[in-house]
Amino acid sequence: MLTVLALASVVLLGIVPDPSQAIVIYTGWERHALLGSDVRLSCSFFSWRWTSDDVTFSWTYRPDGSKDSISIFHYTGGMAYVDNKGPFRDRLEFVGNPGRRDGSILLKNLDFSDNGTFTCDAKNPPDIVGRPQSSPLRRVPIQAGVITGAIIGVVLGLLVLIVVIYYLMRFLVARRVFSLSVSKHGKKKKEGSQQRQGPAPPADPSKVKAAASEKKKQESRKDKK
Amino acid sequence: MLILLAAIFAVHIIGIILLLVATIDNAWWASDTYSTDLWGRWVLTNGVWNLTDIPSGSHYPQDYLQAVQASSILACIFSILGIFVFVAQLFTLEKGKRFTISGVFQFLACLCIMIAAAIYTDRFHIDEQFGWYGHCFILAWIAFALTLISSITYFVLRKKTAGAGH
Numbered sequence: 001m002l003t004v005l006a007l008a009s010v011v012l013l014g015i016v017p018d019p020s021q022a023i024v025i026y027t028g029w030e031r032h033a034l035l036g037s038d039v040r041l042s043c044s045f046f047s048w049r050w051t052s053d054d055v056t057f058s059w060t061y062r063p064d065g066s067k068d069s070i071s072i073f074h075y076t077g078g079m080a081y082v083d084n085k086g087p088f089r090d091r092l093e094f095v096g097n098p099g100r101r102d103g104s105i106l107l108k109n110l111d112f113s114d115n116g117t118f119t120c121d122a123k124n125p126p127d128i129v130g131r132p133q134s135s136p137l138r139r140v141p142i143q144a145g146v147i148t149g150a151i152i153g154v155v156l157g158l159l160v161l162i163v164v165i166y167y168l169m170r171f172l173v174a175r176r177v178f179s180l181s182v183s184k185h186g187k188k189k190k191e192g193s194q195q196r197q198g199p200a201p202p203a204d205p206s207k208v209k210a211a212a213s214e215k216k217k218q219e220s221r222k223d224k225k
Numbered sequence: 226m227l228i229l230l231a232a233i234f235a236v237h238i239i240g241i242i243l244l245l246v247a248t249i250d251n252a253w254w255a256s257d258t259y260s261t262d263l264w265g266r267w268v269l270t271n272g273v274w275n276l277t278d279i280p281s282g283s284h285y286p287q288d289y290l291q292a293v294q295a296s297s298i299l300a301c302i303f304s305i306l307g308i309f310v311f312v313a314q315l316f317t318l319e320k321g322k323r324f325t326i327s328g329v330f331q332f333l334a335c336l337c338i339m340i341a342a343a344i345y346t347d348r349f350h351i352d353e354q355f356g357w358y359g360h361c362f363i364l365a366w367i368a369f370a371l372t373l374i375s376s377i378t379y380f381v382l383r384k385k386t387a388g389a390g391h
Contacts, residue, residue, distance in 0.1 A: 112275070112277070145290075145291040145294055145295075146291070147288055147291035147292065147295065148291040148292075148294040148295040148298070149295075150295075151291075151292065151295035151296070151299070152295050152298055152299055152302075155295075155299055156299075156302070
């Protein structure tokens with residue numbers, strides 16, 4: 001019993017994480033943004049320690065195709081220091097909340113040459129061991145239009161609808177014409193049978209006269225046709 | 226009569242080409258250093274032409290721009306459909322009948338490019354002194370005239386009966 005308890009406590013103590021483990025930094029995924037737009041670069045971290053008052057956030061920028069990176073933002077001692085000499089002067093703004101472990105910055109008015117990788121490094125003393133996280137930024141030159149697509153789709157859809165309705169109406173009218181001709185055939189058959197019956201039975205003068213007039217009518221119809 | 230047929234076909238094809246150039250090329254408004262609309266803006270910086278975004282703002286209404294884009298694309302689509310319908314009608318139309326459906330397609334194309342060019346004329350570059358209307362704008366209006374003539378021709382033309390020479 002005692003040995004089991006001892007073993008269990010050793011195992012449990014082993015599972016409990018060591019408070020001096022590394023800090024884990026999270027940034028946004030790869031971003032595509034339009035020229036002239038505002039981009040929010042987000043950065044937050046996970047640490048086993050309480051958020052210290054000396055927490056620091058640090059952003060660096062490495063242009064595409066270059067190996068050098070420059071520092072563009074630093075937050076320390078409760079003060080945010082933005083770039084005032086480099087390519088991002090007057091375009092960066094600190095929009096994060098260090099108390100909630102958020103060190104996000106806002107990059108305004110995206111320029112031509114802003115393609116590159118932004119790296120965030122956060123330190124929460126005494127938890128300082130960690131790997132900075134990168135967030136690449138790509139500039140998208142041309143914007144796709146929603147209104148454009150909507151107008152084109154609606155007009156073409158209406159066109160297809162009109163064509164379909166037109167052919168449907170033609171099909172329905174053709175069917176009606178077909179049913180009329182079927183009933184005409186039925187009437188003609190009846191007339192033919194009356195004619196045959198006419199001369200066979202003993203002559204009733206009214207019936208014979210009716211048959212003769214019908215014969216004449218049919219002949220006149222045939223002549224007209 | 227073969228010459229008349231070839232001429233009508235040629236007018237329609239030229240209309241299609243003008244519409245395509247007006248829609249695809251970015252030159253509705255131009256100046257020495259930039260050439261713009263409908264899809265992007267070519268800017269000359271340090272001797273190199275770069276394709277950039279069209280600026281968004283109150284002086285450049287995005288929704289009207291997208292309406293112009295949609296209209297000019299629709300004009301191209303209707304005109305191209307019209308040429309196929311015309312060729313089909315050449316072979317399937319009964320003698321003595323008019324090419325109404327081809328005429329309808331060309332008229333729709335004419336209407337659409339007129340809408341596009343009219344919106345662009347009215348809503349863009351109203352107070353701008355620097356620059357002039359580019360070649361695409363002019364081609365759009367010429368295409369409007371050509372498609373109008375083409376559609377009227379289709380509405381008036383009758384398919385020749387046999388024996389009168391084709």
